[in-house]
Each structure stands twice: as structure tokens, then as C-alpha cells.
Amino acid sequence: MGKTLAEKILSAGTGNDARAGDMVIARVDLVFIQDTTGPLTIKQFQASGLKRLANPQRTVVFIDHAAPSPTSTLSNDHLFLRQFAQETGAILSELGSGVCHQLVAESLARPGDIVVGSDSHTVTAGGLGAFATGMGSSDVAVAMGLGKTWFRVPESIRVVVSGDFPKGVGAKDLILHLIGRIGVDGATYKALEFSGAAVAAMSMSQRFTIANMVVEAGAKVGLFPADETTRKYLVAQGRGDDYEPLSPDGDAVYEQTIEINVAELEPTVARPHRMDNTALARELKGTKIQQVFIGTCTNGRLEDLAVAAGILKGKKCHPATRLIIAPASRQVLLEAIKAGYLQTLVEAGATILPAGCGPCLGLHQGVLGDGEACLSTANRNFKGRMGNPEAFVYLASPATAAATAISGEITDPREVL
Amino acid sequence: MLRGRAFKFGDSISTDHIIPGRYAHLRSNLPELAKHVLEDADPSFVSKVKKGDFIVAGSNFGLGSSREHAPLVIKMAGVSAILARSVARIFFRNAINLGLPVLICDTDHIDDGDELEVDLAEGTVKDLTNGRELTFGRIPEVMLRILDEGGLISYIQKHGDFKL
Numbered sequence: 397m398g399k400t401l402a403e404k405i406l407s408a409g410t411g412n413d414a415r416a417g418d419m420v421i422a423r424v425d426l427v428f429i430q431d432t433t434g435p436l437t438i439k440q441f442q443a444s445g446l447k448r449l450a451n452p453q454r455t456v457v458f459i460d461h462a463a464p465s466p467t468s469t470l471s472n473d474h475l476f477l478r479q480f481a482q483e484t485g486a487i488l489s490e491l492g493s494g495v496c497h498q499l500v501a502e503s504l505a506r507p508g509d510i511v512v513g514s515d516s517h518t519v520t521a522g523g524l525g526a527f528a529t530g531m532g533s534s535d536v537a538v539a540m541g542l543g544k545t546w547f548r549v550p551e552s553i554r555v556v557v558s559g560d561f562p563k564g565v566g567a568k569d570l571i572l573h574l575i576g577r578i579g580v581d582g583a584t585y586k587a588l589e590f591s592g593a594a595v596a597a598m599s600m601s602q603r604f605t606i607a608n609m610v611v612e613a614g615a616k617v618g619l620f621p622a623d624e625t626t627r628k629y630l631v632a633q634g635r636g637d638d639y640e641p642l643s644p645d646g647d648a649v650y651e652q653t654i655e656i657n658v659a660e661l662e663p664t665v666a667r668p669h670r671m672d673n674t675a676l677a678r679e680l681k682g683t684k685i686q687q688v689f690i691g692t693c694t695n696g697r698l699e700d701l702a703v704a705a706g707i708l709k710g711k712k713c714h715p716a717t718r719l720i721i722a723p724a725s726r727q728v729l730l731e732a733i734k735a736g737y738l739q740t741l742v743e744a745g746a747t748i749l750p751a752g753c754g755p756c757l758g759l760h761q762g763v764l765g766d767g768e769a770c771l772s773t774a775n776r777n778f779k780g781r782m783g784n785p786e787a788f789v790y791l792a793s794p795a796t797a798a799a800t801a802i803s804g805e806i807t808d809p810r811e812v813l
Numbered sequence: 814m815l816r817g818r819a820f821k822f823g824d825s826i827s828t829d830h831i832i833p834g835r836y837a838h839l840r841s842n843l844p845e846l847a848k849h850v851l852e853d854a855d856p857s858f859v860s861k862v863k864k865g866d867f868i869v870a871g872s873n874f875g876l877g878s879s880r881e882h883a884p885l886v887i888k889m890a891g892v893s894a895i896l897a898r899s900v901a902r903i904f905f906r907n908a909i910n911l912g913l914p915v916l917i918c919d920t921d922h923i924d925d926g927d928e929l930e931v932d933l934a935e936g937t938v939k940d941l942t943n944g945r946e947l948t949f950g951r952i953p954e955v956m957l958r959i960l961d962e963g964g965l966i967s968y969i970q971k972h973g974d975f976k977l
Binding site for chain 1: 830833835837903907955973975
């Protein structure tokens with residue numbers, strides 16, 4: 397009987413035949429923390445009695461969530477993280493480098509790796525075929541010290557994606573559509589494994605957008621095959637040696653199969669306060685938006701800024717709407733400068749934030765006022781998410797975000813393309 | 814045997830409801846952080862909850878972020894166990910890792926304020942207010958052993974490694 401991607405990677409990680417439902421102890425190839433969950437992780441590590449990191453060169457401390465720090469308490473957390481990295485030999489990723497998940501994708505995760513991070517969006521690296529999943533501080537602390545963790549091998553749901561994306565529709569619309577269809581607990585404890593002709597045709601940026609949001613349906617991991625597109629991406633990132641082809645067996649057993657023809661999709665929006673509360677952008681026309689945010693580990697990559705710049709070129713943001721942009725990494729920032737996207741966006745009225753998480757989690761750099769609505773390219777819209785429980789967060793693609801910034805109300809990007 | 818009152822919550826209570834990101838600057842000051850537990854779901858919860866009480870929720874409790882601070886502030890509030898129809902994956906593991914039991918059962922017939930008695934060994938919940946008795950699903954063996962040691966960190970202190 398063949399294996400799913402999840403079973404293949406966990407079998408290799410345990411040296412045994414790992415099948416859905418099995419409990420296994422698996423090797424961890426990469427482990428990381430970030431500045432909001434990292435301090436507790438370090439405290440748990442220190443309390444556990446584990447003295448050393450199992451693999452300092454594959455342990456990373458990211459300062460990205462509150463970067464630069466808005467308060468002295470968070471600055472002190474940053475000091476604590478820097479000190480830990482220095483003492484243990486862990487790699488430190490300083491503020492301005494970018495969002496942990498983007499940097500893991502650009503520089504660290506490899507196809508077939510098992511990746512554990514103290515952040516739920518660790519699943520992003522599934523875009524290049526890594527079994528990457530988020531865990532809490534205790535689990536990550538122990539993984540740092542032991543170089544392994546336990547897993548229940550997940551059942552897999554196969555998502556077969558066909559067709560060509562229509563103009564103005566992209567990966568974000570696909571994943572919002574899927575979450576709307578199966579619900580915020582539609583894949584709890586499961587792996588979502590993506591395949592089909594439309595997946596083969598997808599860029600890495602699109603794959604990362606989709607993998608990033610599988611946790612919004614409760615999934616443990618979202619996996620893409622590692623193929624020629626993956627290889628070219630790794631070569632372009634200067635790490636072609638990290639490539640290893642990876643695909644599920646033809647006779648793998650899936651719990652269920654979901655089929656999506658992207659040619660039938662339309663620009664999609666998740667309304668407050670749940671990611672599965674979806675509607676079509678055109679159905680929400682007239683919904684006033686005070687802030688548009690383009691960025692994050694979901695949609696802060698070069699392709700996303702290119703889409704936004706394409707729509708905003710020669711245009712101005714609506715006077716009642718603020719446009720905030722945070723590139724996902726320093727590499728994205730530099731490439732966006734070189735390509736002229738930032739100039740276009742700034743001319744349209746955008747405010748550019750440092751590479752990092754920006755206002756996504758409500759800590760700084762764009763907290764909403766009472767009754768205000770933000771259309772964001774991020775991944776979560778829970779009540780209070782952007783710093784104010786009296787505010788409203790809509791989630792959508794960079795194209796919908798750019799079109800909305802111009803009109804000041806939720807707008808189907810096909811109207812301006 | 815655990816005994817306390819039920820604090821009833823609905824479906825999809827997220828980690829942002831439990832401990833919002835806007836309090837991230839308090840994460841290294843746990844007593845201050847804990848004052849905001851479940852603030853965005855029920856602002857009066859923190860002033861009413863007493864040691865031993867239960868959180869009784871609908872489906873998908875704890876969805877969202879991996880922040881272990883979420884079950885931590887619930888535990889610090891004195892909650893002795895979480896009863897829910899279902900629970901999000903990372904939260905489930907985090908709660909057990911802190912020694913906070915999460916019991917999966919049909920919570921529909923438990924009302925806010927009901928007096929409950931939970932027998933962890935027997936796997937039963939008695940609603941002393943309405944007389945109903947429920948059973949909850951078994952916690953996987955590996956998690957039970959972690960729970961028995963009071964959480965993952967004390968488990969590792971004692972054993973130094975995982976055992977399945």
C-alpha cells in the first residue's frame with residue numbers, strides 16, 4: 397500500500413513504517429522560535445533540565461513579531477532572546493530580516509524536512525514539501541533539546557486542483573474558498589495534500605500562500621510535492637543542493653478527496669470574525685474600509701507586491717483609506733525596490749513598514765480604532781486580532797486589497813484590471 | 814475527583830479570545846497577563862472564576878495561534894479542566910503539556926453555572942445541577958503519561974526523553 401506525503405516524510409523521519417494513526421517519535425531537522433512565543437520557550441527549555449541544543453545550527457531565534465519593539469517590556473524580551481542565541485549558538489535572525497516563515501522558506505527548510513516552530517503558521521514551509529507544523533513553547537523547547545518530538549501521523553485529505561486561474565483570482569482566493577467550504581475545523585488533526593495540474597503550474601509564492609493558511613482549517617500540515625518548480629526556486633535561492641524530489645505514491649490512501657477547479661473561482665473574502673465566513677468580493681461591494689494592509693507570511697512576497705503595484709500604478713488611495721505595506725523579508729524588500737514596486741506604491745499613498753509581521757497580530761504598526769474595518773492580506777480575522785475587539789478584519793488577496801485601497805470599499809479586482 | 818462550576822462558552826473560541834495579541838507585551842509578566850484571560854469572549858470571566866471551576870465549550874476550542882500562554886492563563890485562573898465538543902490540535906497538546914486536562918465530550922446539555930464533578934480515572938462527568946452523567950473520550954496514551962507527570966517539562970525532568 398502506497399504512502400501519502402505525510403506518511404513518507406514521517407517514515408523517513410522515524411526510520412520505521414509510519415502510517416496514518418500511528419504514534420511516532422521523529423527526528424526534527426529545523427526548530428525555531430519567534431519573539432512572542434520564544435521567551436516562554438526558553439524558560440521551559442531552561443526548566444526542563446535539557447542543557448544543550450541538539451543542533452544549534454538548525455535552531456533559529458527570529459525577532460519579527462514586534463520588530464522594531466514598541467515597548468520596553470518587549471525590548472527586554474528581545475534582549476533575553478539575543479542572550480539565549482549567544483549562549484547556545486542558535487542562529488539569530490534580527491529585526492528587519494523578515495517574518496520567520498518567509499525566511500524559513502527562503503533559506504532554511506528543505507523538501508522532506510521535519511520542521512517545528514513555536515508559531516502556528518510554521519505550516520508555510522509545506523509549500524516546498526517540508527512536514528512543518530506549529531507547536532507550543534513546551535513542545536518546541538523539548539524539540540530544541542532532544543532534536544526529536546512525537547507525532548500522531550495524520551490522515552491526509554487530498555485536494556486536487558485543476559484549471560487555470562481567471563484574471564484577478566489567485567492562490568489566496570483558492571485557500572479562502574477551501575476554508576469556507578470545509579470550515580475552520582474541517583481539517584483538524586489532518587494533513588491537507590495538494591495535487592493536480594493547477595498545483596503543478598503554481599509558483600512557489602502561491603504554494604506558500606496556500607500552505608500558510610491550512611492551519612486556518614485546523615490542519616496539522618499542508619503539503620505540496622517537491623517538483624521542478626521547487627528545484628528552480630531552491631537554485632534561485634542559492635541552495636540547489638537542498639532539492640530532493642518528493643511526491644505521494646500513486647496508490648496512497650486518503651481520507652477523502654476534494655476537487656477544486658480554479659477556473660470557477662472568483663475573488664473571495666473572509667468576513668469578520670472567522671476565516672470560514674467567506675463571501676465573494678463582488679457581494680461585499682459598498683463595505684467601507686478604513687485601512688488596507690498588504691503583507692505577512694501569507695501575502696507579503698514579491699509576487700504579491702507586484703500584483704498590488706500593477707493595480708495601483710498611476711492611481712491614488714481613497715482619501716478615507718490608509719494603505720499599509722510590510723514586505724515579508726529583506727530579500728522581498730530589496731527586490732521590490734529594484735523592480736520599482738515600492739515607488740509605485742508610495743506614489744499611490746502607501747506607508748511602507750519594515751520587513752516583518754506588521755500589524756497582523758495587533759501589537760503595533762497599524763492598530764485599528766473602534767468600529768474601523770481593515771481589509772488585510774493576512775491569515776486571521778478573529779475578534780481583536782488587529783489589536784481592538786471593537787474593530788473588523790476582512791481577509792482577501794493582494795489584488796482585492798489594492799482595488800479596495802483605490803475605491804475605499806471592498807472591490808472585486810476584476811473591476812480595475 | 815475534580816469539582817467546580819461550569820463557565821459556558823460557544824464554538825470556535827480562539828487563542829485571540831483567550832489572550833489577545835495586544836497583550837503580548839505582558840507575556841513575560843504572567844500574573845499581569847492572566848488578568849486578561851478570555852477577556853474578548855467574556856470580560857467578567859476573570860472576576861468570577863474560582864479555583865477548581867471548568868471551562869465548558871462547544872467545538873474547536875483554542876483554534877488559532879500556537880501561544881502556550883493561552884492554556885497557561887486558563888490554568889493560572891484556577892480552571893481544573895476544559896470540557897469541549899472538540900478542540901484545536903495545537904491547543905490540545907499545549908494544555909496537556911501544562912498538566913491541564915482537556916476532555917472531549919458532548920457539552921450541549923451542560924448549562925452555565927452548573928455544578929460539575931469530573932472523575933478523570935473513570936472518564937465521567939456528573940452534572941450535579943441537572944443530574945446528567947456524561948463520558949469523555951480517551952486521551953492518547955503518550956499524552957496521558959505527560960498529564961500524569963503534571964506536564965511535559967516535569968515529564969522530561971524526570972524521564973529525560975519521550976516514551977510512546
